[in-house]
Amino acid sequence: MTVNREIHLAARPQGWPTADTFRLVTTEVPTPGPGQLLVRNQFMSVDPYMRGRMNDAKSYIPPFALDAPLDGAAVGEVVAGEAAGFTPGDTVVHGLGWREYALVDARRAEKVDPSLAPASAYLGVLGMPGLTAYAGLLDVAALRPGERVFVSAAAGAVGSLVGQIAKLRGAAHVVGSAGSAAKVERLRALGFDAAFDYHDGPVHESLKAAAPDGIDVYFDNVGGDHLEAAISALRLHGRVAVCGMIAQYNDTEPPAGPRNLALVIGKRLTLRGFLVNDHSHLREQFVQEAAGWLRDDKLSYDETIVDGIEQAPEAFLGLLRGDNLGKMLVRL
Amino acid sequence: MTVNREIHLAARPQGWPTADTFRLVTTEVPTPGPGQLLVRNQFMSVDPYMRGRMNDAKSYIPPFALDAPLDGAAVGEVVAGEAAGFTPGDTVVHGLGWREYALVDARRAEKVDPSLAPASAYLGVLGMPGLTAYAGLLDVAALRPGERVFVSAAAGAVGSLVGQIAKLRGAAHVVGSAGSAAKVERLRALGFDAAFDYHDGPVHESLKAAAPDGIDVYFDNVGGDHLEAAISALRLHGRVAVCGMIAQYNDTEPPAGPRNLALVIGKRLTLRGFLVNDHSHLREQFVQEAAGWLRDDKLSYDETIVDGIEQAPEAFLGLLRGDNLGKMLVRL
Numbered sequence: 001m002t003v004n005r006e007i008h009l010a011a012r013p014q015g016w017p018t019a020d021t022f023r024l025v026t027t028e029v030p031t032p033g034p035g036q037l038l039v040r041n042q043f044m045s046v047d048p049y050m051r052g053r054m055n056d057a058k059s060y061i062p063p064f065a066l067d068a069p070l071d072g073a074a075v076g077e078v079v080a081g082e083a084a085g086f087t088p089g090d091t092v093v094h095g096l097g098w099r100e101y102a103l104v105d106a107r108r109a110e111k112v113d114p115s116l117a118p119a120s121a122y123l124g125v126l127g128m129p130g131l132t133a134y135a136g137l138l139d140v141a142a143l144r145p146g147e148r149v150f151v152s153a154a155a156g157a158v159g160s161l162v163g164q165i166a167k168l169r170g171a172a173h174v175v176g177s178a179g180s181a182a183k184v185e186r187l188r189a190l191g192f193d194a195a196f197d198y199h200d201g202p203v204h205e206s207l208k209a210a211a212p213d214g215i216d217v218y219f220d221n222v223g224g225d226h227l228e229a230a231i232s233a234l235r236l237h238g239r240v241a242v243c244g245m246i247a248q249y250n251d252t253e254p255p256a257g258p259r260n261l262a263l264v265i266g267k268r269l270t271l272r273g274f275l276v277n278d279h280s281h282l283r284e285q286f287v288q289e290a291a292g293w294l295r296d297d298k299l300s301y302d303e304t305i306v307d308g309i310e311q312a313p314e315a316f317l318g319l320l321r322g323d324n325l326g327k328m329l330v331r332l
Numbered sequence: 333m334t335v336n337r338e339i340h341l342a343a344r345p346q347g348w349p350t351a352d353t354f355r356l357v358t359t360e361v362p363t364p365g366p367g368q369l370l371v372r373n374q375f376m377s378v379d380p381y382m383r384g385r386m387n388d389a390k391s392y393i394p395p396f397a398l399d400a401p402l403d404g405a406a407v408g409e410v411v412a413g414e415a416a417g418f419t420p421g422d423t424v425v426h427g428l429g430w431r432e433y434a435l436v437d438a439r440r441a442e443k444v445d446p447s448l449a450p451a452s453a454y455l456g457v458l459g460m461p462g463l464t465a466y467a468g469l470l471d472v473a474a475l476r477p478g479e480r481v482f483v484s485a486a487a488g489a490v491g492s493l494v495g496q497i498a499k500l501r502g503a504a505h506v507v508g509s510a511g512s513a514a515k516v517e518r519l520r521a522l523g524f525d526a527a528f529d530y531h532d533g534p535v536h537e538s539l540k541a542a543a544p545d546g547i548d549v550y551f552d553n554v555g556g557d558h559l560e561a562a563i564s565a566l567r568l569h570g571r572v573a574v575c576g577m578i579a580q581y582n583d584t585e586p587p588a589g590p591r592n593l594a595l596v597i598g599k600r601l602t603l604r605g606f607l608v609n610d611h612s613h614l615r616e617q618f619v620q621e622a623a624g625w626l627r628d629d630k631l632s633y634d635e636t637i638v639d640g641i642e643q644a645p646e647a648f649l650g651l652l653r654g655d656n657l658g659k660m661l662v663r664l
Contacts, residue, residue, distance in 0.1 A: 052598075060598040223594060245594040257589025262555060262577040264605030266384075266392040271603040273596030 004029045005309045006069040006099035013054055016250045016320070021054065022313040025069075030103040032081035037092065037104045041076035041332045043305075044097030045123045046316040048221075051249040060275060070098035073128060075112070075119045076332075086111065093122045100309055100332050116291060124157050124327035125301040126290055128276055132243060133161035133219075134286045135279035138169065140272050141217045141241040145170030148211060150230055152176075153221035153246060154195065155183035155302075157327035162219045163192045164299055171217075175210040177203065177226065179322040186325060190300055204229035214238075222247045228258035234269055242273040250320065302326025336361045337641045338401040338431035345386055348582045348652070353386065354645040357401075362435040364413035369424065369436045373408035373664045375637075376429030377455045378648040380553075383581040392607060402430035405460060407444070407451045408664075418443065425454045432641055432664050448623060456489050456659035457633040458622055460608055464575060465493035465551075466618045467611035470501065472573040472604050473549045477502030480543055482562055484508075485553035485578060486527065487515035487634075489659035494551045495524045496631055503549075507542045509535065509558065511654040518657060522632055536561035546570075554579045560590035566601050574605040582652065634658025 003026050010023035032038045050072055053064045064070050074097035078090040083106030086092070092109040096102035112122045124130065136158075137143050143166060151162040154176025166174045176187045176195045187195035194210035207215075207229045216238050218230035223245025230240060248255045263269065293299035304324035306315040312330045319328040335358050342355035364370045382404055385396045396402050406429030410422040415438030418424070424441040428434035444454045456462065468490075469475050475498060483494040486508025498506045508519045508527045519527035526542035539547075539561045548570050550562035555577025562572060580587045595601065625631035636656035638647040644662045651660040 227593075228589075242596050244597065248594060254591035257560075257591055257593045259586035259589055261559075261589045262580060264574050264603060265576065265607065267605065268607060268610060269605050271596060273599065273601050275597065275600060278600060 002029050002101075003027070004099060004101040007309065007312050008069055009054060009064045009066055012056055012066070013250075015252045017051070017054065017313070017317060019313070023067075024310055029101045032103060035083050035106050037078050037081035037083055037086055037106050037109055039074075039076040039092055039094060039096075039102045039104050039109070040079045041074045041097065041100055041102055043075050043120045043123055044309075044312065044330045044332060045073040045128075046312065046319050046328050046330065047072060047128075048244055048246045048249060048319065050316065051320060069096075071095055072097040073123050074098075074102065075122050076102065078109075081106070091119050091122075093127065098309075098312060117294060120303060120305075120327075120329055121294075121301070123329060124303060125161060125294065125299065126287055129157035129327060130161055130290055131279065131283055131286050132276040133158045133165055134290070135276060135282050136219055136241040136243050136274060137162055137165055137217070139279055139282060140274045141219065141239040143169060143171060143217050146172045147216035148173040148175075148214065148235075149217045149219065150175045150177075150207065150211060150215045150233065151219040151221070152198075152226040153244075153322075154178050154187055154192065155325055156221065156322075157301075157324075158243060159219070159221055160187070160190060160302060160326055161299070163187065164190055166217075167191050168293060168298060173211060173213070173215075175207065175215070177206070183325060186302070198226070202229075204232055207233050217241070219243060220245070224248060224255060228260055231258050231260050231263050231269065234263075234267060236267050238267060238269050240269065240271040242271055246320065303329055305329050305331050307331050334361050334433075335359070336431060336433040339641065339644050340401055341386060341396045341398055344388055344398070345582075347584045349383070349386065349645070349649060351645070355399075356642055361433045364435060367415050367438050369410050369413035369415055369418055369438050369441055371406075371408040371424055371426060371428075371434045371436050371441070372411045373406045373429065373432055373434055375407050375452045375455055376641075376644065376662045376664060377405040377460075378644065378651050378660050378662065379404060379460075380576055380578045380581060380651065382648065383652060401428075403427055404429040405455050406430075406434065406664075407454050408434065410441075413438070423451050423454075425459065430641075430644060449626060452635060452637075452659075452661055452663075453626075453633070455661060456635060457493060457626065457631065458619055461489035461659060462493055462622055463611065463615055463618050464608040465490045465497055466622070467608060467614050468551055468573040468575050468606060469494055469497055469549070471611055471614060472606045473551065473571040475501060475503060475549050478504045479548035480505040480507075480545065480567075481549045481551065482507045482509075482539065482543060482547045482565065483551040483553070484530075484558040485576075485654075486510050486519055486524065487657055488553065488654075489633075489656075490575065491551070491553055492519070492522060492634065492658055493631070495519065496522055498549075499523050500625060500630060505543060505545070505547075507539065507547070509538070515657060518634070530558070534561075536564055539565050549573070551575060552577070556580060556587065560592055563590050563592050563595050563601065566595075566599055568599050570599060570601050572601065572603040574603055578652065635661055637661050637663050639663050
């Protein structure tokens with residue numbers, strides 16, 4: 001018979017996760033009951049927010065349980081199960097990644113169209129990262145045409161879309177920061193007006209050179225010195241959409257906050273944290289608009305694909321290190 | 333002939349202002365030209381924001397000039413001058429404080445009604461501090477009935493009004509922090525549900541005890557550990573109206589920011605800096621509502637009055653030290 005392999009949380013990491021954090025476990029492929037679908041996962045997502053769920057801390061989603069499979073977004077093919085609206089062969093997105101076979105409550109599965117875009121795209125450009133970029137930029141930061149935008153982790157799944165959507169929506173100047181020369185080159189190819197490698201010098205200096213007239217919107221994926229530099233660069237009535245602070249997810253001591261936060265007063269700045277789940281009312285509008293941009297070759301997206309469930313922990317660590325260009329995925 | 337005395341900026345302070353920062357200068361009383369009013373100032377305001385103007389730094393208002401009179405809000409009686417709409421004996425609010433006699437462009441003078449409230453009230457409860465409290469709480473933080481509010485520097489001109497207006501507008505729980513036991517007692521008398529002296533222990537512990545169910549709105553006058561504690565105490569979708577950060581105005585090194593800023597993401601918090609000048613559309617509504625509350629004895633205000641222009645520097649320093657209860661004023 002066919003076996004299923006899945007990744008369990010073996011230990012809660014202190015600081016950076018290690019090999020001891022994860023355990024590869026072999027189980028039997030489950031049998032779907034009424035209203036359940038058995039899904040052969042094709043791709044699973046690794047996302048920065050998963051690091052927070054490895055801590056035993058109260059947050060907006062419960063922590064991962066010890067000695068149980070991790071979870072997260074995945075896309076795959078329905079191979080068995082009976083539920084209204086689904087037939088074997090359907091491609092579905094659901095929340096039970098980190099395993100080869102998932103037993104999914106049909107009410108938690110979303111059928112997607114693999115003829116419109118490859119299945120993997122529903123974990124990236126057309127999925128949660130895409131909506132995160134769209135909602136953060138347009139809803140949270142309320143970007144207006146003619147404004148100047150800065151985004152960090154700009155070569156990542158969310159950041160690369162933030163920059164492109166900003167240009168498509170009329171931003172006058174879009175700056176991205178990333179962690180290597182190759183990524184910076186890629187950002188320029190994607191249409192960013194300026195880009196810099198944050199290893200090349202103090203972020204505030206690089207940002208000043210890349211955005212000499214300042215910025216109106218900062219889409220924050222990293223926190224730390226990027227946020228501090230952005231606060232200094234923001235113009236009157238500027239906005240920060242705080243999406244993530246990956247620079248500190250593995251810190252064991254709480255990091256110092258921006259030393260220039262008092263600037264929010266005189267410049268009347270707004271910093272707003274957000275979660276994509278609060279913006280699902282934009283999903284339909286977003287998918288329509290993004291699918292149109294993809295069809296018209298106005299929007300590009302990158303994927304970094306790692307093969308095999310046994311490589312998922314390493315893919316996750318690589319994501320935290322910034323090894324990926326665009327969306328980091330594991331092909332199962 | 334009558335002389336005028338005024339306070340000049342003698343030197344830009346490094347850190348705390350000292351006696352050397354100020355210079356008392358005697359001049360002749362000026363003669364008004366067309367469209368000008370000569371005003372005998374009765375009260376002048378000292379405000380925390382003035383510390384920033386003593387630095388030679390670009391900000392939302394120009395720095396004070398060296399070897400020239402300081403300025404700021406004042407109220408006084410028109411004693412000479414011809415300008416449409418004004419006659420000698422009128423009480424006017426204007427921006428040329430730190431002097432006994434002011435030569436005021438009539439277009440920059442606002443006539444107020446001393447029968448409605450004492451002249452000094454137009455520098456406090458019915459003036460800029462009052463509108464700051466009102467706009468910050470209702471416009472910037474968008475307080476809704478039933479919410480929980482925390483305000484720092486709560487015994488000051490702005491903070492004491494924030495707490496009372498919050499209660500008048502239906503807040504379920506209002507907490508204030510202040511710098512002495514006497515101030516804490518005063519806050520309780522003003523109707524705050526809880527109050528603490530921030531010297532009595534870590535702010536986050538005192539706040540947790542005073543607001544065990546957390547807070548929805550934080551009105552920030554001080555920054556520093558108060559802001560950090562508030563971020564921890566804020567509930568989902570909480571808001572911070574950032575009005576001032578007096579704790580750091582005399583710092584010579586940039587202070588560390590809040591170490592828990594990443595909480596803005598999961599809790600979807602909004603931090604918004606504001607200046608009262610952006611909210612002048614609320615002035616008329618505010619004065620009407622506040623005058624009604626005063627008439628009905630629903631709103632109280634304190635004043636700490638220092639006598640004599642020569643005491644104005646000391647009054648300003650006292651304000652920065654927190655010596656005042658309510659509005660700090662100099663009677664001229």
